[in-house]
Amino acid sequence: MAATLIDGNKIAGEIKEKLAEEIKRLKEKGVSPSLSSIQVGEDPGTKVYVRSQKKSCEKIGIEYNLRQFKEDVSQKELEDFINHLNEDKRVSGIILQMPLPSHIDGRGLQRMISSQKDAEGISPANMGMVVYARPILGPCTAMAVMELIKSTGVKLYGKEAVMVGHSDIVGKPTTLLLLDKFVTTSVCHIATGERGTLPEYVRKAEILIVAVGKANLVKGEWVKEGAIVIDVGINRVEGKIVGDVEFEVAKERASFITPVPGGVGPVTTAMLLKNTVEAAKLQAK
Numbered sequence: 001m002a003a004t005l006i007d008g009n010k011i012a013g014e015i016k017e018k019l020a021e022e023i024k025r026l027k028e029k030g031v032s033p034s035l036s037s038i039q040v041g042e043d044p045g046t047k048v049y050v051r052s053q054k055k056s057c058e059k060i061g062i063e064y065n066l067r068q069f070k071e072d073v074s075q076k077e078l079e080d081f082i083n084h085l086n087e088d089k090r091v092s093g094i095i096l097q098m099p100l101p102s103h104i105d106g107r108g109l110q111r112m113i114s115s116q117k118d119a120e121g122i123s124p125a126n127m128g129m130v131v132y133a134r135p136i137l138g139p140c141t142a143m144a145v146m147e148l149i150k151s152t153g154v155k156l157y158g159k160e161a162v163m164v165g166h167s168d169i170v171g172k173p174t175t176l177l178l179l180d181k182f183v184t185t186s187v188c189h190i191a192t193g194e195r196g197t198l199p200e201y202v203r204k205a206e207i208l209i210v211a212v213g214k215a216n217l218v219k220g221e222w223v224k225e226g227a228i229v230i231d232v233g234i235n236r237v238e239g240k241i242v243g244d245v246e247f248e249v250a251k252e253r254a255s256f257i258t259p260v261p262g263g264v265g266p267v268t269t270a271m272l273l274k275n276t277v278e279a280a281k282l283q284a285k
């Protein structure tokens with residue numbers, strides 16, 4: 001039986017609708033959320049993201065301010081700009097667009113963003129709160145994965161999950177959020193792939209999350225019958241965007257599956273907007 005598609009656009013739309021109402025109420029109290037975005041260079045992917053972030057923000061009443069720097073900008077100039085944004089009371093949230101040129105220490109810059117303005121929820125302080133199961137500004141993609149799983153209505157307690165990928169911004173925080181829901185979670189990474197045991201892990205996953213960035217890494221026939229499949233990967237193959245899971249076969253085995261595009265992506269953006277609103281509230285306190 002074919003899986004039910006988890007409609008990321010619909011879930012994101014519902015989150016944004018609630019946010020728009022909340023923003024209206026906040027503005028009546030003199031609180032105006034704004035997101036400051038930092039872009040370096042001319043990466044085509046970043047341009048697309050920035051355009052879509054601007055549109056999404058403005059649609060629900062968040063002011064979006066983009067500052068573009070040339071490819072050869074210095075680390076110091078970017079640090080000074082982040083310090084300026086941290087101090088500026090009109091700025092609720094800050095996002096540093098990736099990728100950055102190789103002479104820039106992106107991690108260092110991200111660490112400088114005030115944890116109260118960290119719209120992506122990836123600063124050490126905000127990541128730390130994930131460990132304590134109390135994310136304040138949570139890591140957007142991991143929070144999006146949890147929203148998508150929640151939308152299935154499946155009870156999570158005691159389920160077996162497999163997280164493929166252990167990156168700092170997706171795999172690790174998602175694992176912690178799953179543990180918080182009493183999901184027994186295995187984490188696979190490059191060494192699992194090299195050892196050749198990835199199929200074994202995937203086969204036992206009642207909830208499978210894949211965040212690697214390799215098209216069709218997870219074969220559809222590995223997917224457990226009735227599994228929930230959340231595909232975070234974004235890959236361009238022959239001009240088309242695809243995920244990390246072999247979708248056509250996987251959807252015949254899973255009970256729920258996210259499409260790529262239209263799954264995790266829109267909900268991640270909705271989480272960015274949610275964090276910006278939360279950041280505005282934190283600063284108004």
Ligand code: NAP
Binds near residue numbers: 141166214232234
């Ligand atoms: P990343 O930092 O490159 O992490 C990829 C992870 O996959 C690493 O932990 C890596 O392990 C692991 N890996 C590599 N090859 C593997 C294999 N053969 N078997 C098992 N694990 C393997 O990437 P990321 O930032 O987490 O992003 C992952 C994907 O999600 C990318 O396609 C990205 O574009 C996409 N993404 C989508 C959204 C969205 O909103 N839809 C948001 C964020 C990211 P090692 O580190 O040990 O090599």
